[in-house]
Amino acid sequence: MNPMTIAVLGERISLDDVRAAVNGQAVVERFDSAQDARDYLRAHPEIDIPLILLHAECVDVSTALPLLYAEPRLADTPNIVITDDSAHHDLSDVIDSGLLQALILTPSSPEIFAWFITSDVASWMQRRGLRPIAVAPADAAARDRQHPHANLLRMLEMNEDELTQVFIDGIDEALDPRPRIFLPAGVRLTREDQDVEGVFVLIQGRVALSRVTATGSLRLHHGSTGRVVGLLSLARQKDAYFTATTTTPCEVILLSIEQLERAMLLKPELSASLAVSAIRGLSQRLVHSEELRIERNELTVKLQHEQERLIATLDELQETRAELVSKARFATLGELSAGVAHELNNPVAALRSAADYLGADVERLLGSYPDGERLAAVGKGVMERQPMSTSQERAARRELERVTGDPELAFRLVAAGVTDARLASSLSPDDVSAVEAAASIAMAARNIGTASQRIQDLVRSLRSYARPEREAASDVDLNESLDDTLALVAHRLHGIEVERRYCEHPIVRAHPPQLGQSWTNLLVNAADALEGSGKIVVVTSRPDPRTLRVEVIDNGPGIPADLTARIFEPRFTTKQGTVRYGMGLGLSLTRSLVERNGGTIAVRSEPGHTVFTVELPAASTTEDEK
Numbered sequence: 001m002n003p004m005t006i007a008v009l010g011e012r013i014s015l016d017d018v019r020a021a022v023n024g025q026a027v028v029e030r031f032d033s034a035q036d037a038r039d040y041l042r043a044h045p046e047i048d049i050p051l052i053l054l055h056a057e058c059v060d061v062s063t064a065l066p067l068l069y070a071e072p073r074l075a076d077t078p079n080i081v082i083t084d085d086s087a088h089h090d091l092s093d094v095i096d097s098g099l100l101q102a103l104i105l106t107p108s109s110p111e112i113f114a115w116f117i118t119s120d121v122a123s124w125m126q127r128r129g130l131r132p133i134a135v136a137p138a139d140a141a142a143r144d145r146q147h148p149h150a151n152l153l154r155m156l157e158m159n160e161d162e163l164t165q166v167f168i169d170g171i172d173e174a175l176d177p178r179p180r181i182f183l184p185a186g187v188r189l190t191r192e193d194q195d196v197e198g199v200f201v202l203i204q205g206r207v208a209l210s211r212v213t214a215t216g217s218l219r220l221h222h223g224s225t226g227r228v229v230g231l232l233s234l235a236r237q238k239d240a241y242f243t244a245t246t247t248t249p250c251e252v253i254l255l256s257i258e259q260l261e262r263a264m265l266l267k268p269e270l271s272a273s274l275a276v277s278a279i280r281g282l283s284q285r286l287v288h289s290e291e292l293r294i295e296r297n298e299l300t301v302k303l304q305h306e307q308e309r310l311i312a313t314l315d316e317l318q319e320t321r322a323e324l325v326s327k328a329r330f331a332t333l334g335e336l337s338a339g340v341a342h343e344l345n346n347p348v349a350a351l352r353s354a355a356d357y358l359g360a361d362v363e364r365l366l367g368s369y370p371d372g373e374r375l376a377a378v379g380k381g382v383m384e385r386q387p388m389s390t391s392q393e394r395a396a397r398r399e400l401e402r403v404t405g406d407p408e409l410a411f412r413l414v415a416a417g418v419t420d421a422r423l424a425s426s427l428s429p430d431d432v433s434a435v436e437a438a439a440s441i442a443m444a445a446r447n448i449g450t451a452s453q454r455i456q457d458l459v460r461s462l463r464s465y466a467r468p469e470r471e472a473a474s475d476v477d478l479n480e481s482l483d484d485t486l487a488l489v490a491h492r493l494h495g496i497e498v499e500r501r502y503c504e505h506p507i508v509r510a511h512p513p514q515l516g517q518s519w520t521n522l523l524v525n526a527a528d529a530l531e532g533s534g535k536i537v538v539v540t541s542r543p544d545p546r547t548l549r550v551e552v553i554d555n556g557p558g559i560p561a562d563l564t565a566r567i568f569e570p571r572f573t574t575k576q577g578t579v580r581y582g583m584g585l586g587l588s589l590t591r592s593l594v595e596r597n598g599g600t601i602a603v604r605s606e607p608g609h610t611v612f613t614v615e616l617p618a619a620s621t622t623e624d625e626k
Contacts, residue, residue, distance in 0.1 A: 002048045005029050005044075005048070006049070006053065007053070008029065009031055009053065010054055010056075012055045012082075013030075013082060017110050017114070018053065027047075034059075038071050050078075050120075050125065051080070051120050051121050052068060052080070053082065054079065054080070056081055056084075056088070066094070066097065077124065078120045079100070079101050080120065104116060114136035115135065115136045118133055118134065119135045121133055160280070163276055163280075167201065167228070167273040167274070168253065170273065173267065174266040175259060180253060182249065185247055186247075188245050189229050189246065192240055192241065196230045196239070196240050199255050200244075200252045201228055201255065205250025207246055207250065209243070210242060231277065348452055351448070352453060355452055378439055378442070396419045398410075400413055400419070416439035417439040417443060474510075475619050477505075478508060478515075481516060482540070482550070485516050488520065489520060493523075493527055496527060496532065496533065499537045500538050501538070502540045503542055508548055508617065509617075514596060518590045519550075521589070521590045526556065526612075542618070547618060548616050549615050553609070554610050555608050557607055558606050558607040567587055597616060599614055599617070601614050
């Protein structure tokens with residue numbers, strides 16, 4: 001055993017009182033500061049310090065204790081802080097850090113001071129496996145007591161087997177040796193909600209506690225039972241709260257209430273061992289309860305995370321379902337479109353043929369009348385003339401008025417489609433009626449032909465648009481693909497000016513229906529933003545030999561900057577909280593379709609100018625599909 005030195009910090013602590021308490025079994029040294037004590041310890045590695053005494057009026061405890069315990073050799077050394085003050089407000093730091101172990105008022109007698117010192121030194125020695133010094137009695141009269149001193153703190157330091165043996169020895173001494181009872185597993189020592197008439201001292205084996213609840217039988221772990229079964233029910237003076245059941249073969253001692261009471265009268269130290277046993281049982285149950293609470297909180301957090309994950313998964317499933325519904329709707333629309341196109345094709349073809357024959361017949365019929373050659377020329381001119389703007393019509397009227405000198409005649413001729421100045425100069429007022437009739441017939445024939453051609457173009461676009469997606473990729477003229485889509489969505493573009501700026505030979509290899517869906521979505525999106533007035537510009541270009549670009553530009557209000565990054569997310573929309581528009585396709589689907597064809601899509605927007613840009617590989621740089 002190394003020599004022991006008790007460290008004293010503070011002039012107001014009597015070294016003689018400390019030396020008298022330890023009775024020469026330890027050296028007592030006074031130090032001016034905590035740093036001096038550390039320096040002394042480092043200079044004397046052969047000594048141990050079993051106790052540190054500090055006086056609060058002489059030493060700054062909040063500074064001294066952290067400095068002392070920074071020395072590893074003092075990690076398990078107890079301390080006693082002596083004070084003259086009955087209240088302290090300056091010790092929160094050392095309590096929070098767990099450094100302050102004992103705070104006492106200046107002892108009223110040397111006996112009490114000696115008891116404080118020797119009990120701490122004895123505990124320190126016992127923890128190290130050393131034979132402890134004798135603990136001084138707390139007062140002079142205690143020296144004359146006949147029964148042994150029951151040291152509660154010493155018992156708290158015993159392990160469970162040692163404490164049980166002390167209790168059994170005391171019982172056997174007080175009541176004569178008690179018979180041992182050997183039980184198999186499954187025997188109930190106490191029963192839930194029934195009287196407890198005594199206690200069982202568990203010498204060997206294991207016992208578990210259980211209680212029936214609304215959700216079933218609840219079993220506590222074995223560590224919370226303790227060695228004295230039934231003690232807590234006796235303390236509560238109530239029926240047993242748990243059923244105690246042996247879970248292994250057990251050796252026990254049975255004590256009735258009367259026997260236990262007599263034993264404690266004869267051996268007062270048994271009260272301390274019972275108290276320690278109760279404290280340990282309650283501590284173990286409290287620790288287990290807190291562990292269960294921590295586990296419950298951890299499970300709650302995990303369940304919350306799992307709930308959040310499930311909610312996110314449900315949202316994704318709902319989005320996927322809505323997307324599938326949109327695709328199914330579009331597939332159904334494609335089938336209906338194909339059927340309508342087929343039904344319209346034959347009557348429209350017949351109408352177009354009739355219009356062609358009607359024009360030829362009118363020309364031949366007019367030629368058979370007097371002055372028919374001139375009327376036939378009028379009809380032919382009307383049939384071949386390009387549509388005139390309002391400004392062109394005004395210019396034509398001024399020219400004919402200059403030739404004929406008659407404003408009304410000029411107006412009638414231009415309205416009939418006659419703009420040739422030589423022809424107008426050769427007509428008399430009587431000839432104008434016949435010319436107007438011939439022009440009207442020719443205009444009607446032309447309108448029939450134009451309308452039937454328009455219907456045929458729509459049917460062709462509809463049939464191309466409604467092809468199934470499994471159709472193989474082919475060379476696609478972007479200009480024609482855009483024109484077809486513009487024809488189909490023309491009803492959505494009323495009041496909106498559409499401008500086309502096409503480059504030459506914009507050929508890509510792609511799936512025509514998928515491109516058609518993409519153009520439809522972008523054009524309808526632009527039309528919705530314009531709300532019936534404004535301008536859409538459709539541009540095709542070739543920024544480099546390998547790439548073709550399509551831009552759909554509108555002069556609408558634009559997309560807010562904080563929403564631009566989300567515009568291609570599934571089911572995201574800025575349209576009054578709805579989740580779909582047009583034919584049920586979103587911009588996320590447009591991006592998917594563009595990417596399937598090897599392209600990319602981007603958007604840039606500001607108030608008055610929004611541009612969706614699609615870039616696709618040119619046909620010459622794309623490998624043919626196998």
